[in-house]
Amino acid sequence: MKTISLIGSTGSIGVQTLQVCKKHNIKVKALAVKRSVKLLEEQAREFSPEVVCIYDEGLYKEVRDRLSDTGINVLCGMEGLCEIASVDADLFVNSVVGMVGLLPTLTAIEHGRNIALANKETLVAGGHLVMSAAERKKVKIYPIDSEHSAIFQCLQGNTREQVRKIILTASGGPFFGRKKPELENVTPEQALDHPNWSMGKKITIDSATLMNKGLEFIEARWLFGVSPENIEIIVNRESVLHSAVEFNDFSVIGQMGVPDMKIPIQYALLYPERFDCDVKPLSFTDYGTLTFAKPDYETFDCLSGCIEAIRRGGAYPCIVNAVNEEAVGLFLDGKIPFLKIGELVLDSLRDFPQLPSESYEDIKKADISTREYVRNNI
Ligand code: MN3
Secondary structure (H helix, E strand, O other), X not given: OOEEEEEOOOXXXXXXXXXXXXXXXXXXXXEEEOOOHHHHHHHHHHHOOOEEEEOOHHHHHHHHHHOOOOOOEEEEHHHHHHHHHOOXXXXXXXXXXXXXXXXXXXXXXXXXXXXXXXXXXXXXXXXXXXXXXXXXXXXOEEEOOHHHHHHHHXXXXXXXXXXXXXXXXXXXXXXOOOOHHHHOOXXXXXXXXXXXXXXXXXXXXXXXXXXXXXXXXXHHHHHOOOOHHHEEEEEEOOOOEEEEEEEOOOOEEEEEOOOOOHHHHHHHHHOOOOOOOOOOOOOHHHHOOOOEEOOOOOOOHHHHHXXXXXXXOOOHHXXXXXXXXXXXXXXXXXXXXHHHHHHHHHHHHHHOOOOOOOOHHXXXXXXXXXXXXXXXXX
Protein backbone atom coordinates (compact mmCIF):
# COMPACT_ATOMS: atom_id res chain seq x y z
CA MET A 1 0.00 0.00 0.00
CA LYS A 2 1.31 3.43 -0.95
CA THR A 3 1.73 5.94 1.90
CA ILE A 4 1.82 9.74 2.03
CA SER A 5 2.33 12.56 4.48
CA LEU A 6 0.46 15.77 3.67
CA ILE A 7 0.77 19.40 4.74
CA GLY A 8 -2.00 21.86 3.87
CA SER A 9 -4.69 19.17 4.14
CA THR A 10 -7.69 21.49 4.56
CA GLY A 11 -6.92 23.68 1.54
CA SER A 12 -8.43 23.07 -1.89
CA ILE A 13 -5.57 20.80 -3.07
CA GLY A 14 -5.29 19.10 0.32
CA VAL A 15 -8.96 18.12 0.43
CA GLN A 16 -8.84 16.76 -3.13
CA THR A 17 -5.61 14.89 -2.32
CA LEU A 18 -7.45 13.12 0.49
CA GLN A 19 -10.30 12.24 -1.89
CA VAL A 20 -7.78 10.66 -4.26
CA CYS A 21 -6.23 8.75 -1.31
CA LYS A 22 -9.63 7.43 -0.34
CA LYS A 23 -10.49 6.32 -3.86
CA HIS A 24 -7.16 4.57 -4.47
CA ASN A 25 -6.50 3.19 -1.03
CA ILE A 26 -3.46 5.32 -0.24
CA LYS A 27 -2.55 5.37 3.46
CA VAL A 28 -2.26 8.86 5.00
CA LYS A 29 0.42 8.70 7.69
CA ALA A 30 0.58 12.38 8.64
CA LEU A 31 -1.50 15.55 8.21
CA ALA A 32 -0.85 19.23 8.85
CA VAL A 33 -3.04 22.34 8.69
CA LYS A 34 -2.57 26.03 9.36
CA ARG A 35 -5.42 26.71 11.76
CA SER A 36 -8.60 24.82 10.76
CA VAL A 37 -8.98 22.89 14.00
CA LYS A 38 -12.40 21.39 13.30
CA LEU A 39 -11.55 20.14 9.83
CA LEU A 40 -8.26 18.75 11.08
CA GLU A 41 -10.13 16.77 13.72
CA GLU A 42 -12.59 15.41 11.13
CA GLN A 43 -9.77 14.43 8.78
CA ALA A 44 -7.77 12.86 11.60
CA ARG A 45 -10.75 10.73 12.65
CA GLU A 46 -11.47 9.69 9.08
CA PHE A 47 -7.92 8.90 7.93
CA SER A 48 -6.29 7.84 11.25
CA PRO A 49 -2.81 9.25 10.64
CA GLU A 50 -0.06 8.51 13.16
CA VAL A 51 0.70 12.18 13.64
CA VAL A 52 -0.90 15.59 12.91
CA CYS A 53 0.44 19.12 13.10
CA ILE A 54 -1.30 22.45 13.71
CA TYR A 55 0.89 25.24 12.37
CA ASP A 56 -0.63 27.92 14.62
CA GLU A 57 0.99 27.13 17.98
CA GLY A 58 -1.79 28.92 19.89
CA LEU A 59 -4.21 26.16 18.81
CA TYR A 60 -1.99 23.26 19.86
CA LYS A 61 -3.73 22.57 23.15
CA GLU A 62 -7.18 22.60 21.56
CA VAL A 63 -6.13 20.06 18.92
CA ARG A 64 -4.46 17.85 21.53
CA ASP A 65 -7.64 17.90 23.66
CA ARG A 66 -9.92 17.17 20.71
CA LEU A 67 -7.80 14.19 19.66
CA SER A 68 -6.92 12.95 23.16
CA ASP A 69 -9.00 9.76 22.76
CA THR A 70 -7.37 8.78 19.45
CA GLY A 71 -3.72 8.12 20.31
CA ILE A 72 -2.70 10.41 17.44
CA ASN A 73 0.50 12.31 18.15
CA VAL A 74 -0.01 16.12 17.89
CA LEU A 75 2.72 18.58 16.84
CA CYS A 76 2.77 22.32 16.13
CA GLY A 77 4.65 25.14 14.44
CA MET A 78 7.32 25.03 11.75
CA GLU A 79 9.13 22.31 13.68
CA GLY A 80 5.99 20.19 13.45
CA LEU A 81 5.61 20.83 9.70
CA CYS A 82 9.21 19.72 9.17
CA GLU A 83 8.64 16.61 11.25
CA ILE A 84 5.62 15.75 9.07
CA ALA A 85 7.83 16.32 6.02
CA SER A 86 10.34 13.77 7.30
CA VAL A 87 7.79 11.05 8.20
CA ASP A 88 8.67 7.70 6.64
CA ALA A 89 6.18 7.71 3.73
CA ASP A 90 6.46 7.03 -0.02
CA LEU A 91 5.53 10.59 -0.84
CA PHE A 92 5.49 13.94 0.93
CA VAL A 93 2.64 16.08 -0.45
CA ASN A 94 3.22 19.80 0.05
CA SER A 95 0.05 21.79 -0.60
CA VAL A 96 0.49 24.74 1.74
CA VAL A 97 0.25 28.25 0.31
CA GLY A 98 3.22 30.59 0.43
CA MET A 99 6.86 30.77 1.41
CA VAL A 100 6.08 28.76 4.56
CA GLY A 101 6.35 25.63 2.38
CA LEU A 102 10.05 26.02 1.59
CA LEU A 103 11.65 24.65 4.77
CA PRO A 104 9.40 21.55 4.88
CA THR A 105 10.31 20.85 1.22
CA LEU A 106 14.04 21.13 1.97
CA THR A 107 13.58 18.93 5.05
CA ALA A 108 11.77 16.23 3.07
CA ILE A 109 14.60 16.24 0.52
CA GLU A 110 17.24 15.86 3.24
CA HIS A 111 15.34 12.80 4.46
CA GLY A 112 15.23 11.36 0.95
CA ARG A 113 11.44 11.62 0.61
CA ASN A 114 9.99 11.96 -2.88
CA ILE A 115 7.72 14.98 -3.14
CA ALA A 116 4.41 15.81 -4.79
CA LEU A 117 4.56 19.57 -4.95
CA ALA A 118 1.63 21.96 -5.12
CA ASN A 119 3.36 24.72 -3.15
CA LYS A 120 4.69 26.86 -5.99
CA GLU A 121 6.33 29.46 -3.75
CA THR A 122 8.79 26.71 -2.72
CA LEU A 123 10.30 26.67 -6.20
CA VAL A 124 9.89 30.37 -6.79
CA ALA A 125 11.76 31.53 -3.70
CA GLY A 126 14.27 28.70 -3.41
CA GLY A 127 14.24 26.87 -6.76
CA HIS A 128 18.01 26.70 -7.04
CA LEU A 129 18.33 25.30 -3.49
CA VAL A 130 15.50 22.81 -3.91
CA MET A 131 16.62 21.45 -7.28
CA SER A 132 20.29 21.05 -6.35
CA ALA A 133 19.38 19.36 -3.05
CA ALA A 134 16.92 17.06 -4.85
CA GLU A 135 19.60 16.07 -7.35
CA ARG A 136 22.14 15.42 -4.58
CA LYS A 137 19.70 13.26 -2.61
CA LYS A 138 18.20 11.62 -5.74
CA VAL A 139 14.74 12.80 -4.70
CA LYS A 140 11.97 12.99 -7.30
CA ILE A 141 9.64 15.99 -7.45
CA TYR A 142 6.25 15.35 -9.02
CA PRO A 143 4.39 18.55 -9.92
CA ILE A 144 0.77 18.90 -8.86
CA ASP A 145 0.16 22.26 -10.53
CA SER A 146 -1.94 21.44 -13.63
CA GLU A 147 0.41 23.18 -16.09
CA HIS A 148 3.52 21.52 -14.72
CA SER A 149 1.82 18.16 -14.50
CA ALA A 150 0.93 18.65 -18.18
CA ILE A 151 4.53 19.43 -19.12
CA PHE A 152 5.76 16.50 -17.01
CA GLN A 153 3.30 14.21 -18.83
CA CYS A 154 4.36 15.54 -22.26
CA LEU A 155 7.99 14.81 -21.41
CA GLN A 156 7.39 11.12 -20.67
CA GLY A 157 9.46 9.03 -23.08
CA ASN A 158 11.47 12.05 -24.24
CA THR A 159 14.72 13.56 -22.99
CA ARG A 160 15.41 17.14 -21.92
CA GLU A 161 17.88 17.47 -24.83
CA GLN A 162 15.02 16.96 -27.27
CA VAL A 163 13.04 19.92 -25.93
CA ARG A 164 13.03 23.14 -27.92
CA LYS A 165 10.62 25.04 -25.77
CA ILE A 166 7.95 24.78 -23.13
CA ILE A 167 4.54 26.24 -23.88
CA LEU A 168 2.93 27.25 -20.61
CA THR A 169 -0.78 27.94 -20.89
CA ALA A 170 -2.80 30.52 -18.96
CA SER A 171 -6.55 30.95 -18.70
CA GLY A 172 -6.08 34.71 -18.79
CA GLY A 173 -8.04 35.06 -15.57
CA PRO A 174 -11.29 36.96 -14.94
CA PHE A 175 -9.90 40.24 -16.37
CA PHE A 176 -8.65 38.98 -19.72
CA GLY A 177 -8.93 41.65 -22.42
CA ARG A 178 -9.18 44.55 -19.98
CA LYS A 179 -6.70 47.43 -19.76
CA LYS A 180 -5.44 49.21 -16.66
CA PRO A 181 -8.09 51.97 -16.58
CA GLU A 182 -10.78 49.26 -16.44
CA LEU A 183 -9.06 47.56 -13.51
CA GLU A 184 -8.72 50.53 -11.20
CA ASN A 185 -11.82 49.80 -9.15
CA VAL A 186 -11.73 46.02 -9.02
CA THR A 187 -13.01 44.69 -5.70
CA PRO A 188 -11.80 41.54 -3.92
CA GLU A 189 -15.20 39.93 -4.73
CA GLN A 190 -14.75 40.54 -8.46
CA ALA A 191 -11.16 39.31 -8.39
CA LEU A 192 -12.20 36.17 -6.50
CA ASP A 193 -14.61 35.14 -9.27
CA HIS A 194 -12.48 32.91 -11.55
CA PRO A 195 -14.06 31.66 -14.81
CA ASN A 196 -12.62 28.09 -14.95
CA TRP A 197 -10.97 26.94 -11.71
CA SER A 198 -12.23 26.92 -8.15
CA MET A 199 -9.28 27.49 -5.82
CA GLY A 200 -8.17 29.09 -2.57
CA LYS A 201 -8.26 32.89 -2.13
CA LYS A 202 -4.58 33.67 -2.53
CA ILE A 203 -4.18 31.75 -5.79
CA THR A 204 -7.44 33.15 -7.16
CA ILE A 205 -6.19 36.71 -6.70
CA ASP A 206 -2.87 35.61 -8.21
CA SER A 207 -4.82 34.35 -11.22
CA ALA A 208 -6.58 37.69 -11.60
CA THR A 209 -3.28 39.64 -11.54
CA LEU A 210 -1.52 36.91 -13.62
CA MET A 211 1.03 36.69 -10.78
CA ASN A 212 0.07 33.03 -10.72
CA LYS A 213 1.35 32.61 -14.27
CA GLY A 214 4.51 34.49 -13.38
CA LEU A 215 5.11 32.16 -10.43
CA GLU A 216 4.43 29.19 -12.70
CA PHE A 217 6.91 30.51 -15.26
CA ILE A 218 9.59 30.51 -12.55
CA GLU A 219 8.43 27.11 -11.31
CA ALA A 220 8.75 25.67 -14.84
CA ARG A 221 12.23 27.11 -15.22
CA TRP A 222 13.40 25.12 -12.18
CA LEU A 223 11.34 21.94 -12.50
CA PHE A 224 12.33 21.31 -16.11
CA GLY A 225 15.74 22.98 -16.21
CA VAL A 226 14.86 25.30 -19.11
CA SER A 227 16.09 28.86 -19.48
CA PRO A 228 13.49 31.67 -19.38
CA GLU A 229 13.98 32.34 -23.14
CA ASN A 230 12.71 28.83 -23.84
CA ILE A 231 9.40 29.21 -22.05
CA GLU A 232 6.49 30.77 -23.94
CA ILE A 233 3.22 31.71 -22.28
CA ILE A 234 0.01 31.47 -24.30
CA VAL A 235 -3.56 32.09 -23.20
CA ASN A 236 -6.05 29.29 -23.73
CA ARG A 237 -9.31 30.78 -22.52
CA GLU A 238 -11.04 27.46 -22.00
CA SER A 239 -8.28 25.91 -19.79
CA VAL A 240 -8.47 22.69 -21.80
CA LEU A 241 -4.88 22.62 -23.09
CA HIS A 242 -2.99 22.51 -19.79
CA SER A 243 0.42 23.13 -21.37
CA ALA A 244 2.59 21.68 -24.12
CA VAL A 245 6.17 20.96 -25.15
CA GLU A 246 7.72 21.77 -28.51
CA PHE A 247 10.48 19.36 -29.48
CA ASN A 248 13.52 19.82 -31.75
CA ASP A 249 11.60 18.58 -34.80
CA PHE A 250 8.81 21.15 -34.12
CA SER A 251 6.46 18.43 -33.06
CA VAL A 252 4.28 19.75 -30.25
CA ILE A 253 2.85 17.45 -27.59
CA GLY A 254 0.18 18.90 -25.35
CA GLN A 255 -1.86 17.51 -22.47
CA MET A 256 -5.59 18.19 -22.37
CA GLY A 257 -8.48 17.47 -20.08
CA VAL A 258 -11.31 19.19 -18.27
CA PRO A 259 -10.08 21.82 -15.80
CA ASP A 260 -10.13 19.69 -12.67
CA MET A 261 -7.21 19.42 -10.25
CA LYS A 262 -7.98 15.80 -9.45
CA ILE A 263 -6.23 14.71 -12.65
CA PRO A 264 -2.82 16.26 -11.85
CA ILE A 265 -3.13 15.34 -8.16
CA GLN A 266 -3.84 11.72 -9.00
CA TYR A 267 -1.04 11.58 -11.58
CA ALA A 268 1.46 12.86 -9.00
CA LEU A 269 0.23 10.41 -6.36
CA LEU A 270 0.00 7.32 -8.56
CA TYR A 271 2.79 8.02 -11.07
CA PRO A 272 3.43 6.26 -13.41
CA GLU A 273 0.07 4.49 -13.14
CA ARG A 274 -3.15 5.79 -14.70
CA PHE A 275 -6.39 4.64 -13.11
CA ASP A 276 -9.97 5.85 -13.24
CA CYS A 277 -10.40 9.40 -11.92
CA ASP A 278 -13.56 11.09 -10.59
CA VAL A 279 -13.76 13.81 -13.24
CA LYS A 280 -15.89 14.51 -16.29
CA PRO A 281 -14.38 13.19 -19.53
CA LEU A 282 -13.26 15.85 -21.98
CA SER A 283 -15.73 16.37 -24.82
CA PHE A 284 -14.19 18.38 -27.66
CA THR A 285 -17.54 18.88 -29.31
CA ASP A 286 -19.04 20.38 -26.14
CA TYR A 287 -16.37 23.06 -26.40
CA GLY A 288 -16.54 23.40 -30.19
CA THR A 289 -13.71 25.94 -30.29
CA LEU A 290 -10.53 26.44 -28.36
CA THR A 291 -9.15 29.98 -28.45
CA PHE A 292 -5.55 31.10 -28.07
CA ALA A 293 -4.01 34.52 -27.48
CA LYS A 294 -0.87 36.27 -26.29
CA PRO A 295 -0.82 37.48 -22.69
CA ASP A 296 -1.00 41.25 -22.11
CA TYR A 297 2.33 42.06 -20.45
CA GLU A 298 1.56 45.80 -20.41
CA THR A 299 -1.56 45.45 -18.30
CA PHE A 300 -0.46 42.66 -16.00
CA ASP A 301 2.61 43.99 -14.22
CA CYS A 302 2.91 40.95 -11.96
CA LEU A 303 3.52 38.71 -14.95
CA SER A 304 6.23 40.88 -16.51
CA GLY A 305 7.70 41.39 -13.02
CA CYS A 306 8.12 37.66 -12.45
CA ILE A 307 9.76 37.13 -15.83
CA GLU A 308 12.19 39.97 -15.15
CA ALA A 309 12.89 38.51 -11.68
CA ILE A 310 13.84 35.06 -12.97
CA ARG A 311 15.95 36.60 -15.76
CA ARG A 312 17.95 38.43 -13.08
CA GLY A 313 17.96 35.36 -10.84
CA GLY A 314 19.39 35.26 -7.31
CA ALA A 315 16.98 36.54 -4.69
CA TYR A 316 14.74 38.47 -7.11
CA PRO A 317 12.16 35.68 -7.51
CA CYS A 318 11.97 35.44 -3.70
CA ILE A 319 11.56 39.22 -3.51
CA VAL A 320 8.69 39.47 -6.01
CA ASN A 321 6.98 36.52 -4.35
CA ALA A 322 7.19 38.11 -0.90
CA VAL A 323 5.96 41.46 -2.21
CA ASN A 324 3.01 39.71 -3.78
CA GLU A 325 2.12 37.64 -0.70
CA GLU A 326 2.00 40.81 1.39
CA ALA A 327 0.19 42.82 -1.27
CA VAL A 328 -2.51 40.19 -1.81
CA GLY A 329 -3.21 40.17 1.94
CA LEU A 330 -3.51 43.96 1.91
CA PHE A 331 -5.79 43.91 -1.12
CA LEU A 332 -8.09 41.30 0.43
CA ASP A 333 -8.26 43.46 3.57
CA GLY A 334 -9.34 46.41 1.43
CA LYS A 335 -6.16 48.36 2.23
CA ILE A 336 -4.75 48.76 -1.29
CA PRO A 337 -6.35 48.88 -4.74
CA PHE A 338 -6.03 45.98 -7.17
CA LEU A 339 -3.47 47.59 -9.48
CA LYS A 340 -1.22 48.43 -6.53
CA ILE A 341 -0.26 44.73 -6.27
CA GLY A 342 1.53 44.85 -9.63
CA GLU A 343 2.93 48.30 -8.94
CA LEU A 344 4.57 47.06 -5.74
CA VAL A 345 6.05 44.08 -7.59
CA LEU A 346 7.64 46.34 -10.23
CA ASP A 347 8.76 48.86 -7.59
CA SER A 348 10.59 46.13 -5.69
CA LEU A 349 12.59 45.23 -8.82
CA ARG A 350 13.59 48.86 -9.11
CA ASP A 351 14.35 49.42 -5.41
CA PHE A 352 16.09 46.24 -4.33
CA PRO A 353 19.74 45.47 -5.09
CA GLN A 354 20.62 41.83 -5.72
CA LEU A 355 20.60 40.09 -2.33
CA PRO A 356 22.46 36.92 -1.28
CA SER A 357 20.53 33.73 -2.03
CA GLU A 358 23.03 30.92 -1.42
CA SER A 359 21.28 29.32 1.55
CA TYR A 360 17.88 28.95 3.16
CA GLU A 361 18.91 31.61 5.69
CA ASP A 362 19.72 34.05 2.85
CA ILE A 363 16.32 33.43 1.26
CA LYS A 364 14.54 33.82 4.58
CA LYS A 365 16.32 37.14 5.18
CA ALA A 366 15.42 38.42 1.72
CA ASP A 367 11.82 37.37 2.34
CA ILE A 368 11.61 39.18 5.68
CA SER A 369 13.23 42.41 4.48
CA THR A 370 10.94 42.45 1.43
CA ARG A 371 7.83 42.15 3.60
CA GLU A 372 9.05 45.05 5.73
CA TYR A 373 9.60 47.06 2.56
CA VAL A 374 6.00 46.50 1.48
CA ARG A 375 4.59 47.52 4.85
CA ASN A 376 6.74 50.70 4.76
CA ASN A 377 5.65 51.57 1.23
CA ILE A 378 1.89 51.73 1.49
MN1 MN3 B 1 -1.64 26.27 -12.34
